[in-house]
Amino acid sequence: MLWKRDWIxxxxxxxxxxxxxxxxxxxxxxxxxxxxxxxxxxxxxxxFAPTTLTVAVGTTVKWVNRDDIPHTVVSEDKSTFKSKAxxxxxxxxxxxxxxxxxxxxxxxxxxMVAKVVVQ
Amino acid sequence: MRRPMKDEIEVxxxxxxxxxxxxxxxxxxxxxxxxxCVIQGxxxxxxxxxRVSQFREVAAKGELSFAQISDSHMGFNKPANTDVVSTLKAxxxxxxxxxxxxxxxxxxxxxxxxxxxxxxxxxxxxxKSASVKDxxxxxxEHDVTDGDGKQYxxxxxxxxxxxxxxxxxxxGVHFVGLVNVMNLKAGGLGSLGAEQxxxxxxxxxxxxxxxxxxxxxxxxxxxxxxxxxxxxxxxxQALALLKRFGSVTVLNGHIxxxxxxxxxxxxxxxxxxxxFPQPAPGKADSPGPMKVPAEQLRELLxxxxxxxxxxxxxxxxxxxxLT
Numbered sequence: 001m002l003w004k005r006d007w008i009x010x011x012x013x014x015x016x017x018x019x020x021x022x023x024x025x026x027x028x029x030x031x032x033x034x035x036x037x038x039x040x041x042x043x044x045x046x047x048f049a050p051t052t053l054t055v056a057v058g059t060t061v062k063w064v065n066r067d068d069i070p071h072t073v074v075s076e077d078k079s080t081f082k083s084k085a086x087x088x089x090x091x092x093x094x095x096x097x098x099x100x101x102x103x104x105x106x107x108x109x110x111x112m113v114a115k116v117v118v119q
Numbered sequence: 120m121r122r123p124m125k126d127e128i129e130v131x132x133x134x135x136x137x138x139x140x141x142x143x144x145x146x147x148x149x150x151x152x153x154x155x156c157v158i159q160g161x162x163x164x165x166x167x168x169x170r171v172s173q174f175r176e177v178a179a180k181g182e183l184s185f186a187q188i189s190d191s192h193m194g195f196n197k198p199a200n201t202d203v204v205s206t207l208k209a210x211x212x213x214x215x216x217x218x219x220x221x222x223x224x225x226x227x228x229x230x231x232x233x234x235x236x237x238x239x240x241x242x243x244x245x246x247k248s249a250s251v252k253d254x255x256x257x258x259x260e261h262d263v264t265d266g267d268g269k270q271y272x273x274x275x276x277x278x279x280x281x282x283x284x285x286x287x288x289x290x291g292v293h294f295v296g297l298v299n300v301m302n303l304k305a306g307g308l309g310s311l312g313a314e315q316x317x318x319x320x321x322x323x324x325x326x327x328x329x330x331x332x333x334x335x336x337x338x339x340x341x342x343x344x345x346x347x348x349x350x351x352x353x354x355x356q357a358l359a360l361l362k363r364f365g366s367v368t369v370l371n372g373h374i375x376x377x378x379x380x381x382x383x384x385x386x387x388x389x390x391x392x393x394x395f396p397q398p399a400p401g402k403a404d405s406p407g408p409m410k411v412p413a414e415q416l417r418e419l420l421x422x423x424x425x426x427x428x429x430x431x432x433x434x435x436x437x438x439x440x441l442t
Contacts (some may be wrong), residue, residue: 037180046347046405068197069407070233070264076305085264088197099269105305108260113306 040064041114042081043071043086043106048114057118060095071112138191152279161237167208183290185215185333186221186251187423189372190392192261193242194232198396199408200416202382203232204241207436209441210422213247224251227372228300228337229391234270258283259337259373260300268301284315286322292427293326295319299351309338309351309373316356328363331427335370341380341387344400349374361385368436374406377421377438388436391421417441 037059042049044066055061063073065086073083073092083092096102096118106112108112191207214221224246231238239262246254279285279396283298297319298349299309311319324333334340340357343349351357361367367385375397380387395408396419403409411419419436421440 035347046407067407068199070261074305082266087233103305107266107303108264109348110303110305110307111346 038062041073041116043067043073046071046109046112048104048106048112051114052117053115054117054119055096057099058095058097059118060093061116062091062093064091065089071106072108072110073104074107076105078107082107162172182427183292184217184219184221184424184426185223185225185289186217186249187225187227187370187390187425188214188393189337189390189423190226190229190259190375190394191226191242192232192392192394193238194227194235194367195394195408197395197408199410200420201401203394204245206394206417206420206441207242208248209417210420211245213422213439213441214424215248215250220250221424222251223253224249224256225255225296225335225370226256227335227370228257229261229372229392230256230259231262233264234264235377239270255287255294255296255335257296257336258298260303263301268298280318282312282315282341284318290427292331292333295322295325295332297334297340297357299336299338299340299354304352307352307355308345308348309336310337311351311353311357316353316360319357319360325362325363326364329365330363331366331368332361333368333370333425334361337371338373339371339387339389340369341382343374343378343389347400347406349400349406356407358385368425370425374400375409376419379436386436388423390417390423391438391440393420393422393441396420403407421432 008030037056039053039054039055039059039061041061041063043063046067046069048063053061063083063086065071065088068088070085070087072085073081075081080105081094085108086092096116102116102118104114104116181266188207188210192203194209195203210336214224226242226246230242248414256275257267258275262268268276268283276283276442279296280284284296284300285311286293286295297311297315299311301310302312303310334357336351338351339349340351340354362383362385365384369387371389372392374389374407375392375395376399379387396411396416418440421438424437424438424439
């Protein structure tokens with residue numbers, strides 16, 4: 001997923017540029033910087049892509065269902081995060097505030113598994 | 120939308136005499152449309168409903184016949200079938216045109232596409248026009264997308280056990296409706312769960328081994344294609360409880376195509392969907408809705424009729440398409 005890494009790098013650059021241009025006299029904390037980050041997971045063909053997504057603490061991950069069948073996004077423990085059934089083009093977002101590996105699956109099609117690694 | 124990678128329609132008959140070297144029959148008919156089941160001597164026979172002459176003969180002998188429909192996916196509107204209302208209506212018309220009115224209708228799940236009240240309402244309304252006395256349901260995973268199946272259980276679970284499973288008797292045949300679409304685990308298949316397995320054991324205990332059994336659930340209770348989730352994790356434990364019976368028929372949906380297998384005294388049968396076809400196992404990159412030319416669609420959708428003949432211990436299953 002070269003384009004995605006590239007996209008994240010660009011987002012980071014934009015974030016840094018924002019600090020540079022707006023940060024006169026203010027030092028932005030790492031958490032504040034990270035809070036501005038976002039990433040996307042595409043659901044299609046009964047697959048989460050990317051299967052493993054690595055993000056910084058504070059990143060908001062958005063899952064978008066591009067499949068023609070409904071899917072859900074549910075953390076393996078079924079409590080950390082849990083979307084409703086998403087029809088085609090519906091989306092669900094969750095902000096990861098703590099480091100760790102978050103395995104998740106589609107509770108309708110449990111063979112669909114993936115994870116988010118938060119650093 | 121997906122297209123099969125090859126072989127849009129394929130018929131696999133592992134052995135023309137019905138028994139391969141592993142001792143079971145496995146036959147896949149992709150062009151099925153509905154199923155007529157007739158029990159005869161513990162062996163399930165199936166006929167395409169297009170072979171109506173055979174069906175008439177079998178139905179005339181039967182003491183109990185019922186029809187199975189599955190996977191109506193009310194609310195689905197993608198290119199694979201933009202009008203699931205009319206294909207469900209066509210299935211009802213097909214049932215109403217049967218020479219002998221079936222006693223009741225089994226719906227083996229995925230009644231709705233997104234567990235929405237209006238989707239359940241539409242299916243119920245359409246099925247009111249079916250010439251049957253009763254409709255029995257089991258849920259599909261699309262009927263319990265709210266997680267705890269509240270919508271489904273409020274509608275259909277009132278006379279069932281708390282988890283939605285139940286059994287009933289019709290003319291000496293014992294029917295067991297099971298739920299294997301709830302509390303699914305990451306990476307897993309369909310699941311019955313310990314509580315339900317315990318209930319099955321108690322439910323079957325008082326029955327003599329000569330009682331014909333019909334067990335129905337949404338996800339296949341045999342391993343059709345686990346890579347696509349087409350199987351049930353703890354089905355072996357349920358099947359072990361069925362082994363002592365001389366005639367067992369297991370009816371499932373979920374895979375949107377007809378498929379049969381006989382293993383010992385247990386005959387497995389999956390019904391076609393009334394909404395859209397899905398690819399044969401492994402024949403596409405995922406099990407999503409299969410787009411077929413419009414003129415072929417109704418050949419791939421269908422109903423199943425089941426006819427029980429007392430004394431002959433044979434359940435005949437006939438699949439019929441909507442064309």
